[in-house]
Amino acid sequence: NAGVTxxxxxxxxxxxxxxxxxxxxxxxxxxxxxxxxxxxxxxRLIHYSVGAGITDQGEVPNGYNVSxxxxxxxxxxxxxxxxxxxxxxxxxxxxxxxxxxxxxxFGPGTRLTVT
Amino acid sequence: AQKVxxxxxxxxxxxxxDVTLDCVYETRDTTYYLFxxxxxxxxxLVFLIRRNSFDEQNEISGRYSWNFQKSTSxxxxxxxxxxxxxxxxxxxxxxxxxxxxxxxKLIFGTGTLLAVQP
Numbered sequence: 001n002a003g004v005t006x007x008x009x010x011x012x013x014x015x016x017x018x019x020x021x022x023x024x025x026x027x028x029x030x031x032x033x034x035x036x037x038x039x040x041x042x043x044r045l046i047h048y049s050v051g052a053g054i055t056d057q058g059e060v061p062n063g064y065n066v067s068x069x070x071x072x073x074x075x076x077x078x079x080x081x082x083x084x085x086x087x088x089x090x091x092x093x094x095x096x097x098x099x100x101x102x103x104x105x106f107g108p109g110t111r112l113t114v115t
Numbered sequence: 116a117q118k119v120x121x122x123x124x125x126x127x128x129x130x131x132x133d134v135t136l137d138c139v140y141e142t143r144d145t146t147y148y149l150f151x152x153x154x155x156x157x158x159x160l161v162f163l164i165r166r167n168s169f170d171e172q173n174e175i176s177g178r179y180s181w182n183f184q185k186s187t188s189x190x191x192x193x194x195x196x197x198x199x200x201x202x203x204x205x206x207x208x209x210x211x212x213x214x215x216x217x218x219x220k221l222i223f224g225t226g227t228l229l230a231v232q233p
Contacts, residue, residue, distance in 0.1 A: 031219045042223035101219040106160035
């Protein structure tokens with residue numbers, strides 16, 4: 001099992017550009033999510049999905065879009081990059097979808113810089 | 116509102132010392148889950164433990180132990196006989212509540228950077 005994979009590992013964007021961060025998992029997990037990690041702020045939830053075709057917003061969704069067409073993939077789209085979106089982005093997946101949450105498996109992260 | 120506080124921003128110890136990382140949480144819910152994750156210098160997040168609110172037993176795993184106290188809303192993590200490989204950022208997290216109970220949405224603390232000196 002590859003677990004949770006993310007591409008790219010590093011990315012530099014100019015303000016206003018758009019891009020998609022890719023996330024895939026091979027554990028057949030229903031739950032997937034995106035977090036961003038900023039210095040001194042821990043991790044904050046951007047968007048999450050409890051299954052194919054179902055997505056919802058987390059704590060900091062503005063400027064990001066997601067879709068979930070398959071169980072395996074959960075891409076994160078930056079619509080018009082801003083310097084405030086400079087961060088490390090983590091994708092995660094989990095066996096359960098709620099009620100009794102299990103541990104989440106995290107990808108290796110994508111370090112994004114917006115100039 | 117739910118919140119996780121890790122008041123210790125950085126801790127530095129010498130190898131073989133014991134060290135406790137504090138985690139205080141706030142929630143009004145009776146059913147919730149707490150987690151600890153480790154983030155070594157390589158950057159990945161590694162799951163350490165999951166605890167639900169009905170299980171107040173302390174847990175020990177090798178040199179790691181966790182003390183869960185509902186009375187003080189704390190879930191502290193102790194490393195016994197620390198080693199250089201324990202150097203990392205450690206995050207405590209709380210499952211966000213919803214109308215139907217606990218969810219997979221995690222509320223993270225700001226993390227504690229542990230530096231173990233040889």
